[in-house]
Amino acid sequence: MPYVFEIYRAGNTLEFSKHYSSRWNKKGVKRSKRKISTKEEQREVNKRQAEKTLRLLLNENFMPSDIHLVLDYNLSNRPESREDMRADADDFLKGMRKLYKSNREVFKYIHVMEKGKKGALHHHLVINMPKSLGMREIINCWKGKGRTHFNPLDETGQYKKLASYLIKYSDGMLRDPEALQGRRWNSSHNLRKPKLVMKKVIKDKGWYQKVAYVPKKMERDWYLDKESVREGIHEKTQYAFFTYTLIKTNQTWKETELQWSDEEIESIFN
Structure with missing residues (x-):
């Protein structure tokens, strides 16, 4: 067989x-x-494949001391739409590219937008963290829109749980809660592909x-x-x-x- x-x-x-x-x-x-409907099974297939793809990308491109960065919003700065949230992310990423370039560093990232069950909005990013840069410089790129949370990646190099976490919380940002397809994350174009x-x-x-x-x-x-x-x-x-x-x-x-x-x-x- x-x-x-x-x-x-x-x-x-x-x-x-x-x-x-x-x-x-x-x-x-x-x-x-067959135990579940076509729509449900396709959703599970897509989700598991997305998690595998993201897990391999994380394992290939990031290492211990790199950062899982979470950006949240103050109530006064909360965006009104997905498009506004995307614009905030683009502005942050533009500042980060400029920061890394000025320090002669290459900027790598994976970005996921999260909408919680109660409506709270967050940006999750996994970024490389060169020793030449400090947290304060990265915080400044968020321009006071809310808090920043820095979570260093562990020493194993296996980021299965992080991939699962990011895929889980990307569900709320799909264009339609019932959609079978949707862009779960964005990333820099310089990531190495797993082999x-x-x-x-x-x-x-x-x-x-x-x-x-x-x-x-x-x-x-x-x-x-x-x-x-x-x-x-x-x-x-x-x-x-x-x-x-x-x-x-x-x-x-x-x-x-x-x-x-x-x-x-x-x-x-x-």
Whole structure:
């Protein structure tokens, strides 16, 4: 029963996934019965895919000491529309680009707008934070519209929870609460793309094993993120999937750009 095996390299992480596909013969693999409506299942598919894309972007482009920045509004400065909120973000980003350029730094960001259940408005940004810049300079770019909250990224390089958080709170800013599509975030154009280091159809195996592990040749330098292990049924295809992530230890940022070697790939099947 063939299945698709993929590995993505993103910064300090390797993300593995196995799933059956309608593109290949699946004799003996049965679909689960549909349990939810088409609109609901499509919403879940879109949301999970958006979360994966954002997670990989965060892992690839940001590192410990970079910042999850939250900008909120004073009551007197609260925007009246989504367009006004977007204009405030554009003004902040313009100031940030100018600030970074004046310090000979490159500015990278991912931006999400949030509308809370009670109507509170926030901007969430993940930004790189060079040592040459201070918080006060960034606060000044918000021009007194409200408070700024600085949350340093942790040392793991695995920002799965942050991606999930941002996707969850982007729901309120979609053009229509029932829409199946919508722009959940904006980002700078200089972000590196995660690398798909393997996509392989495994044809000579039976049912794939739902086992997350670190290959022996990688045990010294990698560990399993136990919270990343997930299995389930795809809402649209109704076929099973399984995914997990490994995190590299004792690694400098430059080392995250090393190529994934053929030897390391082959060790996964041993």
